[in-house]
Amino acid sequence: MAPSRLAFAASAALLVACAAEPPPPPKAAAPVETRAEAPRPAAQAQSEIGGLNEEAVERSFGKMQDSIQSCFAKGAAKVSALGGHFKMKLRIDPQGVVKWVYLGETTLGDRDTEKCLLDAARAKSWPLPVGGDGLAEKSFDLDPSQAPKDLDPAKHKMAIALAAKETTKCRKRGTWGTVFGVTTYLRVDGRPIAVGIAPPNEKGEEVVDCMVKIIQKIKFSGTGRKIGKLVFDLR
Numbered sequence: 001m002a003p004s005r006l007a008f009a010a011s012a013a014l015l016v017a018c019a020a021e022p023p024p025p026p027k028a029a030a031p032v033e034t035r036a037e038a039p040r041p042a043a044q045a046q047s048e049i050g051g052l053n054e055e056a057v058e059r060s061f062g063k064m065q066d067s068i069q070s071c072f073a074k075g076a077a078k079v080s081a082l083g084g085h086f087k088m089k090l091r092i093d094p095q096g097v098v099k100w101v102y103l104g105e106t107t108l109g110d111r112d113t114e115k116c117l118l119d120a121a122r123a124k125s126w127p128l129p130v131g132g133d134g135l136a137e138k139s140f141d142l143d144p145s146q147a148p149k150d151l152d153p154a155k156h157k158m159a160i161a162l163a164a165k166e167t168t169k170c171r172k173r174g175t176w177g178t179v180f181g182v183t184t185y186l187r188v189d190g191r192p193i194a195v196g197i198a199p200p201n202e203k204g205e206e207v208v209d210c211m212v213k214i215i216q217k218i219k220f221s222g223t224g225r226k227i228g229k230l231v232f233d234l235r
Helices: 002-020 039-047 054-062 065-078 111-123 153-170 208-215
Strands: 084-092 098-106 134-142 180-186 192-198 228-234
Touching (some): 054 134, 065 111, 065 192, 084 111, 098 180, 098 192, 180 208, 192 208
Antiparallel strands (some): 084 098, 084 134, 180 192
């Protein structure tokens, strides 16, 4: 039993000795200047829109001409009346990589051709923006080899109303209450040959494929004796 009493006594003595020592002085408060808030400006800079050299951007778009013609040729092999206007909108990060791209305007009327154009833009290296991400846009016009018959949306009200109703299931956050511009080529019996859509913003690009699949299954009014081109909005 002696060792146990000695161990207890030694522990008690150690506790008394510790208690007798004066408490250490409190640590001095850190100076105000040392508060770690430095990362904030960097985070803010990442979300800012910087500047792009217009001439460099124009050259980059110019280098896309071969890709644009290639996409157009593939589409025209499927839709002889393919043609129209489109505007490409891009956001480019500080490394010159495309953050997002969509066709803010398009009356091409063929989703496959539109996706081909978007893929071509993503594959390119773009000028480096200064001070944040850069925004760029460019409009193009492509003439059809065979002009289609322009159709009046008023004569296709029922089909357009059905398209508006059915495509609501495709919409996601950021696209409610916005307008999607639809262009479709119709056979003489009113069945779509191809469909293309201009989304209202970059978030809308995520739902366009869903909308196209639905519209391709809708029967519109007949066009007569010629391929028709119908342009309308989905709200």
